[in-house]
Amino acid sequence: MNTVRTVKVGGDYHYTIAIGADLLADGARLAHMLRGRHALVVSDGNIAPLYADRVEAALRAARPDLVLQRFVIPPGEQEKTLARFGECLEALASLGATRDATVLALGGGVVGDLAGFAAACWMRGIDCVQLPTSLLAMVDSSVGGKTAVDLPAGKNLVGAFHPPRAVIADTSTLRTLPDRELRAGLAEVVKYGAIFDAHFLHWIEGHAEALLARDEAALAHAIALSCEYKADVVARDPFEHGDRAMLNFGHTFGHAIESEQGYAGTTGEGLNHGEAVAVGMVLAARLATALGMAPTEDADRLQALLQRLGLPTAIPVGLAPESLLARMRLDKKADARGLRFVLWTGAGKACITSGVDEGAVLRVLTHG
Numbered sequence: 001m002n003t004v005r006t007v008k009v010g011g012d013y014h015y016t017i018a019i020g021a022d023l024l025a026d027g028a029r030l031a032h033m034l035r036g037r038h039a040l041v042v043s044d045g046n047i048a049p050l051y052a053d054r055v056e057a058a059l060r061a062a063r064p065d066l067v068l069q070r071f072v073i074p075p076g077e078q079e080k081t082l083a084r085f086g087e088c089l090e091a092l093a094s095l096g097a098t099r100d101a102t103v104l105a106l107g108g109g110v111v112g113d114l115a116g117f118a119a120a121c122w123m124r125g126i127d128c129v130q131l132p133t134s135l136l137a138m139v140d141s142s143v144g145g146k147t148a149v150d151l152p153a154g155k156n157l158v159g160a161f162h163p164p165r166a167v168i169a170d171t172s173t174l175r176t177l178p179d180r181e182l183r184a185g186l187a188e189v190v191k192y193g194a195i196f197d198a199h200f201l202h203w204i205e206g207h208a209e210a211l212l213a214r215d216e217a218a219l220a221h222a223i224a225l226s227c228e229y230k231a232d233v234v235a236r237d238p239f240e241h242g243d244r245a246m247l248n249f250g251h252t253f254g255h256a257i258e259s260e261q262g263y264a265g266t267t268g269e270g271l272n273h274g275e276a277v278a279v280g281m282v283l284a285a286r287l288a289t290a291l292g293m294a295p296t297e298d299a300d301r302l303q304a305l306l307q308r309l310g311l312p313t314a315i316p317v318g319l320a321p322e323s324l325l326a327r328m329r330l331d332k333k334a335d336a337r338g339l340r341f342v343l344w345t346g347a348g349k350a351c352i353t354s355g356v357d358e359g360a361v362l363r364v365l366t367h368g
């Protein structure tokens, strides 16, 4: 039997996350989310050939009156740009999308963030249904309504909060996800255990091999639990005025690495988002130790787990500490008092700390 797990995101901007096999072929489920007659499937050049026909055929069978078009970007973080965002808006114009139109974001986090931002802006906001196909998108980026594009100056600097109308995660799509991208998704899974739940962190340690081997039960558990943690915090704090910022654990360092490398992760010349976050989490744990907030053993434990998952845990060679620090000053958590960090204070715990001494940050960037 095909089990479909659902996680509800509550609060003022409520919606449901459905997680299960073969959901992209479920035309009735997809069509149920569409209010109007127009829909734009946004995808990338790896994912569209694999899954876009399936989604469109299912939708057409359920809604023969639908006016449906496809907009495909080349794959990769380097495409999460204002230029592609503009092209996506042009695609909505050529579709004749009315205010009850829907954007269907079929892909990983790059597609989800870009398509979500276009949906947030077209006619000041239309529906976006997230159809995540990467593990990272299933556990994190499809949920919570953060949408954005990158600038050369920094990650996600232009965007909007625009909660999706629904998230439909077809776990069968993970069969074609490259190993490296699976590991990147596991970095964000580790993040939830690290900051929210010591038991979950322990469970990941016990199931690292099963997760890497794509054991379906282990992956389904990791996806559902990650979504529950994210749903819980974004329902309480949809616009990141408070503890939603915990989800940024590892990201102050990670985003600096990504932008300093020119978002070259997908091409293999740099770290992708999940990899950069893995390095960032270890550095944030080391910073907490340096500030006397956590024992060294905790940071060692986190580093060991990420290494077992095949993730990098050190800053790539050639990146200058001072350049990374300069990029961190443009981090969205920084304020008039300076840098703000999510610091790891032991399994299942983290705290948000303002005015962190730049000297301490530079020492961690230099010596790890």
Ligand SMILES: NC(=O)c1ccc[n+]([C@@H]2O[C@H](COP(=O)([O-])OP(=O)(O)OC[C@H]3O[C@@H](n4cnc5c(N)ncnc54)[C@H](O)[C@@H]3O)[C@@H](O)[C@H]2O)c1
Pocket (backbone or CB within 6 Å): 044, 045, 046, 047, 050, 075, 076, 077, 080, 107, 108, 109, 110, 111, 113, 133, 134, 135, 136, 137, 140, 141, 142, 143, 144, 145, 146, 147, 156, 173, 174, 175, 176, 177, 178, 181, 184, 185, 266, 272, 273, 274
């Ligand atoms: N909005 C948020 O809350 C949030 C959260 C986390 C990350 N993000 C963003 O998400 C992005 C990273 O997402 P990502 O890791 O999914 O990267 P991605 O979208 O670049 O996808 C990774 C690679 O895998 C390919 N791919 C995806 N699904 C596939 C499948 N089923 N089969 C074969 N290939 C597949 C893609 O084409 C791409 O080459 C970053 O831009 C990051 O900033 C956003």
Ligand SMILES: O=C(O)C(=O)C[C@@H](O)[C@H](O)[C@H](O)COP(=O)(O)O
Pocket (backbone or CB within 6 Å): 140, 143, 144, 146, 148, 155, 156, 188, 240, 244, 245, 247, 248, 251, 332
């Ligand atoms: O949803 C959130 O909130 C997060 O911080 C999740 C992160 O994993 C994600 O990478 C997010 O896009 C980072 O947000 P940003 O505000 O630092 O751009």
Ligand SMILES: [Zn+2]
Pocket (backbone or CB within 6 Å): 140, 188, 251, 273, 277
């Ligand atoms: Zn992230």
